Structure formats: C-alpha cells, structure tokens
Amino acid sequence: MFPDQFLFGVEVMLNGLMAGVLYALVALGFVLIFKASGIFNYAQGVMALFGALTLVGIMDGQVPFAHLINSVFGTDVHHFGWHVPAFLSILLVMVVMVGLAWCVQHFIFRHLVGQEPIILFMATIGLAYFMEGFGDMMWNSEIKKLDIGIPQGGSMWIEEATSFLGGTNFYGFFIDKLEIVASLVAIVLVIVLVAFAQYTKQGRAMRAVADDHQAALSVGISLSFIWVLVWSLAGFVALVAGIMWGAKSGVQFSLSLIALKALPVLMLGGFTSIPGAIVGGLIVGVGEKLFEFLIGAPFLGGATENWFAYMLALVFLVFRPQGLFGEKIIERV
Amino acid sequence: MFDQPESFVTSDGRTIGGVMMEMKNITLRFGGVVAIQDISFDIREGEIRAIIGPNGAGKSSMLNVISGFYNPQEGEVWYKGERRPSMKPFEVARQGIARTFQNIALFEGMSVLDNVMTGRLNHMKAGILSQAFWYGSAQREETENREVVERVLDFLEIQHIRKTPVSRLPYGLKKRVELARALAADPKILLLDEPMAGMNVEEKEDMSRFILDVNDEFGTTIALIEHDMSVVMDISDRVVVMDYGKKIGDGTPKDVRSNQAVIDAYLGVAHD
Incomplete structure (x- = not known):
C-alpha cells in the first residue's frame, strides 16, 4: 500500500489536470486568433462569460435587455415564461457567437487592417469591456446557475475502485464528475479542431492565412472570411470553457478573469502552438495545485495558487522566451 | 501576326488567341509619386507576354494592378471582354489569375x-x-x-x-x-514577378525551360516581369518596355531590340 500522503498528492495532481483542461481551453481560443491574425485577444475570457451568460439567458427564457425595456416602456417583463432545452440553446448560442465574430470583424478589425499589434491589442481591451457591459445590460449581473444536465459531485465509482490503494484513512480518489466530463469534451473539441484545420478546405485556408497573408490572397483566400471563421471558432471554444466553468462555479462576472490565467499558460506553451496551449494549460493546472499542496500550504501560508502560474511564466520568459512549443525567435542581423 | 485580331498559329506551332486582358490608360499614383503613367497594352490568349524595364520602372506595380493588389486611380482593366470593377486580390485570383511574387510568398510552415x-x-x-x-x-x-x-x-x-x-x-x-502552386490553380493567366531574380545561370535556364513548357503543354497565357533583358527576349512572344512609369516600347522581341528609346533606357543616353 502507498502512504496516504503520496496518494493525496496524486489526487491533487489529478484535480490539477482537470483544472488545467479549462485553462487550456481558454488559451486555445487565444492561439486560434493570434495565429491567424496576429491579434492578441484580451476579450477571450469575456467571450467565455458572454457565451455562458447567453446560454443561461436562453435556457431560462430571460428577456434580453429587460432592465432597459422596463425603464423605457414602464413595463415589468423579465421572463418569457418558457424553458429552452440545453441542446437547442447551445446551438442558438453558437449562432450568436458566429454573429459576434462577424460583428467584431465587420465593425472593428476591418478598419484596423495593417495597424500595429499594440493598436489591435488595445482594440480587444475595448471590446472586452464593451462586451462585459453589453452582457450585463442584456442579461443583468446576478450570479446565475448553469445546469445543462452534466453530472456533478464526486464520482463514487472512482472512489470505491481506488480506496484499496491506501490505508484506513484513505477513501479513494475524489474526482468531480463534472471535471471528467469537461476533460472529455475538451479532448473531443481539440480533436475536431485539429481535424478541421488539417483536412477541410476551410481549415487549409485558415492555416494558409496563419502562415502568410499575401500568399493566401494570391491563391484566392478571403482574409475577412477566415478572420470571421477563427473568431467563430474561438467563440465556440470560449463557449465550451464558459459552460464548464459556469457549471462548476456559477456564471458570474469573475469568469472573465480566467482569461488572465491563460496568459501564463501561453507564455509556457507559446502563442502560436495549439499543442502548446494544451500542455501549457495542464502544466499550470497541475503545477499550481501541487505547489500549493507541497510547498505553499505547509511553508508559505497558502494561497500560492494566485501567483504561482505567473511566477512560472516569468521563469519561462527568462530562460525560454518562445515557450515550450513556439517557434524559435531568430532575428537576422 | 500580332496586328491581326483573330487567332493564329506561330512558327513553332502554338496557337495565339484573341485579346484576353486589356489594360487601358492605366495611371497609378502613390501620393505624389506617379508609378504608372497612362499605360495601355493587351495580353492575348496563349502568349508569353513580358514586361521589362530598368529598376523602378513600375513593372511590379503593373503586375500588382493586374492581380488586384493595387487599384489604379485612372484607367480600365478589361478581362475576357468585360470591364473589371475594382477588386480585391482574392477575387482576382478566383477569376483564374494566379501569380508568384518577387520575394517568394510561400507558406513556410507547410510542406x-x-x-x-x-x-x-x-x-x-x-x-x-x-x-x-x-x-x-x-x-x-x-x-x-x-x-x-x-x-x-x-x-x-x-x-x-x-x-x-x-x-x-x-x-x-x-x-x-x-x-x-500558381500552376495548380489551373490559371487562365499566370503572372510571374521576376521569376529569375537572384538565380544562377543554371537555375535561370531551368526556369526558362519550365516557363516555355508550361505555355506549350497547357497553353497557359503567361505575363512575366524581368529586368534581365536577355532571358526575356528568348522566351517571350511580345514585350512591353517600361521606364519611369511610362511605356517606351511594345512589340515582338525583335522590334523592341531595335527600338531607340529602349536602347537609350537600358544603356543610358548622353544628355547634352
């Protein structure tokens, strides 16, 4: 039998992996847009929030802009009084995300073609705050419960099956079913995305645009179409992240802050690498949980999860600035 | 032969068709700089058409006008008997006009x-x-x-x-x-921007052979830009000569070679 302490460590690591999946999902959205257009999308986290908010809103039959409507027309409407099934709602939100992608391209980035990266970045900050405000106005700012029927709570099956590993104080690994589902969904999502990029016409065009804009134009690829496409894909990824995060801790505006955790993930994985985003996410997830368990809680007074990822990113920036999988930066002199 | 509008067969057995693309009085300016000034010429189906001129003559600008990367301020582009509205490069490509670039634009990360x-x-x-x-x-x-x-x-x-x-x-x-890549698009017109720039003699010969073979085998209409006059003269049917944004000569290589303005532009002329 293993010592209990070791088994707890393993459990912490498993939970870290699950948390890492969510970081990886958000980071993946960043990478998609960054690769294809060179835009660092600060609004990725808010897109996750917006997706989750819209999903809850549609499922619960909330009237969008209820506050605005009520104050202008003196009415008192809040709900349509119907409930939309989860599956149908998700499809509708996907349509909304495509619409959002189109708007972003049509109203913002179409006018900023050829601008400096910092200008594009500032534009996404503006977009992030606009969307946060818009989401608030549309669906109001209460914390909402998101229940699309994903099982929750610890998996008894895993606990029972693993309890024999330790002594009498060990009851088996506690792993939330929600996190298992989230991981499976994330794996499927990544496989679908990679297959899309590798084997479809649109995916090939997407990779072409990511590589060289001018060459892409010369073979007849419409850049604006591809940009709408990648923003849509990033929107879907954000939606999945938003659903998982929302199901776990409720849909609230702090959800948009998970975008910041994706930054160290990107530093680790490299800004242009999809496998990098995934591995980076897992490393950050496992790293911060293990560090807290082994060093943080016993020696540093805990709460190291808040800064560990950023410290790790800093170390990476010094020793391997291109990240684990990023292309090596070679400047020709 | 090129003065007749109908198609004809060249001495080496290739068929040259009617006018496929026509540039009418094209003028292109960048701010105050006139890159192309009132230039007209046509490209006929099945021919190899060269645009030559010294550095800075406006050749690349011309190619960029044809492929839609630049839109001229004045003049009209006619393609397959229709006036082409101002278009984005990808729309031009979709009409069957493929191109290469002087400074190679490939997808470096792909096979x-x-x-x-x-x-x-x-x-x-x-x-x-x-x-x-x-x-x-x-x-x-x-x-x-x-x-x-x-x-x-x-x-x-x-x-x-x-x-x-x-x-x-x-x-x-x-x-x-x-x-x-350009050829794979099965283009109606193939635009080559300095296909031999930066090559050694052997590579230049290879490239010339490929250009001739492509034209011969697939009947592809080719418009190419070069500043190396000797290579171009050997492979093209007709040549437009540009200098300082103006057209100074247009005709078969033989005509162009004996054109005094062209000789002056290439060899320099004494100003007195």
Missing part, C-alpha cells in the same frame, strides 16, 4: 505538397458537412485535386521534395514551388 494544394482551394466546392464525414463530393474532389497537384509536381520536377517543409528548401527550389 511542398500542402503549399501546392492551396493552389487548388478555389476548385473545391464540397460543403463542410460532406467534408466532415468524408463522403461523396468531398472525397472525389480531394482525390481529383490531389491528382492535379501530383501532375504539376511531376511536371516541374519537384516530386522528390513533396514532403519537405518549404522553409528548408534552397531559393531556386522555392521559386519553383511557388510556380507549382
């Missing part, structure tokens, strides 16, 4: 095969669902396009490097891959 496959993008019509489940039209299309690409690779003798990432290839081969 040679993938690069050349992008040339087929506009020939793929299958819907996303069909592609997702890999049935019917998607599968048939992929196979067809793959065959075309393999033929092109074979034709340009780059079969052996098909799986190599483009970034690892030497300059001369990259130029050939770029030509392959």
Whole structure:
C-alpha cells in the first residue's frame, strides 16, 4: 500500500489536470486568433462569460435587455415564461457567437487592417469591456446557475475502485464528475479542431492565412472570411470553457478573469502552438495545485495558487522566451 | 501576326488567341509619386507576354494592378471582354489569375505538397458537412485535386521534395514551388514577378525551360516581369518596355531590340 500522503498528492495532481483542461481551453481560443491574425485577444475570457451568460439567458427564457425595456416602456417583463432545452440553446448560442465574430470583424478589425499589434491589442481591451457591459445590460449581473444536465459531485465509482490503494484513512480518489466530463469534451473539441484545420478546405485556408497573408490572397483566400471563421471558432471554444466553468462555479462576472490565467499558460506553451496551449494549460493546472499542496500550504501560508502560474511564466520568459512549443525567435542581423 | 485580331498559329506551332486582358490608360499614383503613367497594352490568349524595364520602372506595380493588389486611380482593366470593377486580390485570383511574387510568398510552415494544394482551394466546392464525414463530393474532389497537384509536381520536377517543409528548401527550389502552386490553380493567366531574380545561370535556364513548357503543354497565357533583358527576349512572344512609369516600347522581341528609346533606357543616353 502507498502512504496516504503520496496518494493525496496524486489526487491533487489529478484535480490539477482537470483544472488545467479549462485553462487550456481558454488559451486555445487565444492561439486560434493570434495565429491567424496576429491579434492578441484580451476579450477571450469575456467571450467565455458572454457565451455562458447567453446560454443561461436562453435556457431560462430571460428577456434580453429587460432592465432597459422596463425603464423605457414602464413595463415589468423579465421572463418569457418558457424553458429552452440545453441542446437547442447551445446551438442558438453558437449562432450568436458566429454573429459576434462577424460583428467584431465587420465593425472593428476591418478598419484596423495593417495597424500595429499594440493598436489591435488595445482594440480587444475595448471590446472586452464593451462586451462585459453589453452582457450585463442584456442579461443583468446576478450570479446565475448553469445546469445543462452534466453530472456533478464526486464520482463514487472512482472512489470505491481506488480506496484499496491506501490505508484506513484513505477513501479513494475524489474526482468531480463534472471535471471528467469537461476533460472529455475538451479532448473531443481539440480533436475536431485539429481535424478541421488539417483536412477541410476551410481549415487549409485558415492555416494558409496563419502562415502568410499575401500568399493566401494570391491563391484566392478571403482574409475577412477566415478572420470571421477563427473568431467563430474561438467563440465556440470560449463557449465550451464558459459552460464548464459556469457549471462548476456559477456564471458570474469573475469568469472573465480566467482569461488572465491563460496568459501564463501561453507564455509556457507559446502563442502560436495549439499543442502548446494544451500542455501549457495542464502544466499550470497541475503545477499550481501541487505547489500549493507541497510547498505553499505547509511553508508559505497558502494561497500560492494566485501567483504561482505567473511566477512560472516569468521563469519561462527568462530562460525560454518562445515557450515550450513556439517557434524559435531568430532575428537576422 | 500580332496586328491581326483573330487567332493564329506561330512558327513553332502554338496557337495565339484573341485579346484576353486589356489594360487601358492605366495611371497609378502613390501620393505624389506617379508609378504608372497612362499605360495601355493587351495580353492575348496563349502568349508569353513580358514586361521589362530598368529598376523602378513600375513593372511590379503593373503586375500588382493586374492581380488586384493595387487599384489604379485612372484607367480600365478589361478581362475576357468585360470591364473589371475594382477588386480585391482574392477575387482576382478566383477569376483564374494566379501569380508568384518577387520575394517568394510561400507558406513556410507547410510542406511542398500542402503549399501546392492551396493552389487548388478555389476548385473545391464540397460543403463542410460532406467534408466532415468524408463522403461523396468531398472525397472525389480531394482525390481529383490531389491528382492535379501530383501532375504539376511531376511536371516541374519537384516530386522528390513533396514532403519537405518549404522553409528548408534552397531559393531556386522555392521559386519553383511557388510556380507549382500558381500552376495548380489551373490559371487562365499566370503572372510571374521576376521569376529569375537572384538565380544562377543554371537555375535561370531551368526556369526558362519550365516557363516555355508550361505555355506549350497547357497553353497557359503567361505575363512575366524581368529586368534581365536577355532571358526575356528568348522566351517571350511580345514585350512591353517600361521606364519611369511610362511605356517606351511594345512589340515582338525583335522590334523592341531595335527600338531607340529602349536602347537609350537600358544603356543610358548622353544628355547634352
């Protein structure tokens, strides 16, 4: 039998992996847009929030802009009084995300073609705050419960099956079913995305645009179409992240802050690498949980999860600035 | 022969058709700088048309006008008997006008095969669902396009490097891959921007041979830009000569070679 302490460590690591999946999902959205257009999308986290908010809103039959409507027309409407099934709602939100992608391209980035990266970045900050405000106005700012029927709570099956590993104080690994589902969904999502990029016409065009804009134009690829496409894909990824995060801790505006955790993930994985985003996410997830368990809680007074990822990113920036999988930066002199 | 509007057969047995593209009084300005000034010429079906001139003559600008990367302030572009409205480069490409670039624009991260496959993008019509489940039209299309690409690779003798990432290839081969990508699009007009720039003699000879073979084998109309006069004279049917944004000569290589203005532009002329 293993010592209990070791088994707890393993459990912490498993939970870290699950948390890492969510970081990886958000980071993946960043990478998609960054690769294809060179835009660092600060609004990725808010897109996750917006997706989750819209999903809850549609499922619960909330009237969008209820506050605005009520104050202008003196009415008192809040709900349509119907409930939309989860599956149908998700499809509708996907349509909304495509619409959002189109708007972003049509109203913002179409006018900023050829601008400096910092200008594009500032534009996404503006977009992030606009969307946060818009989401608030549309669906109001209460914390909402998101229940699309994903099982929750610890998996008894895993606990029972693993309890024999330790002594009498060990009851088996506690792993939330929600996190298992989230991981499976994330794996499927990544496989679908990679297959899309590798084997479809649109995916090939997407990779072409990511590589060289001018060459892409010369073979007849419409850049604006591809940009709408990648923003849509990033929107879907954000939606999945938003659903998982929302199901776990409720849909609230702090959800948009998970975008910041994706930054160290990107530093680790490299800004242009999809496998990098995934591995980076897992490393950050496992790293911060293990560090807290082994060093943080016993020696540093805990709460190291808040800064560990950023410290790790800093170390990476010094020793391997291109990240684990990023292309090596070679400047020709 | 070129003064007659109908098609005719050249002495080496190629058929030159009617006018395919016509530039009418094109003027292109960048701010106060006039890059192209009131230039007109046409490109006939099946011919190899060269645009030559010293550095800074406006040749590349002209090619960029044809391929839609620049829109001229004045003048009209006529294609297949219709006036072409101002277009984006990708729309021009979709009309069957493929091009290469002076400073090679390849997808460096992809293999040679993938690069050349992008040339087929506009020939793929299958819907996303069909592609997702890999049935019917998607599968048939992929196979067809793959065959075309393999033929092109074979034709340009780059079969052996098909799986190599483009970034690892030497300059001369990259130029050939770029030509392959343009050719894979099965273009009506192929635009080559200094296809021999930066090449050694042997590579230049190879490239000349490929250009001639492409024209001969597929009957592709080719418009190319060069500043190396000698190569161009050997391979082209007709030549436009530009200098300082103006057209100073237009005709068969023989005509152009004996044109005094052209000789002056290339050799320099004493100003007194």
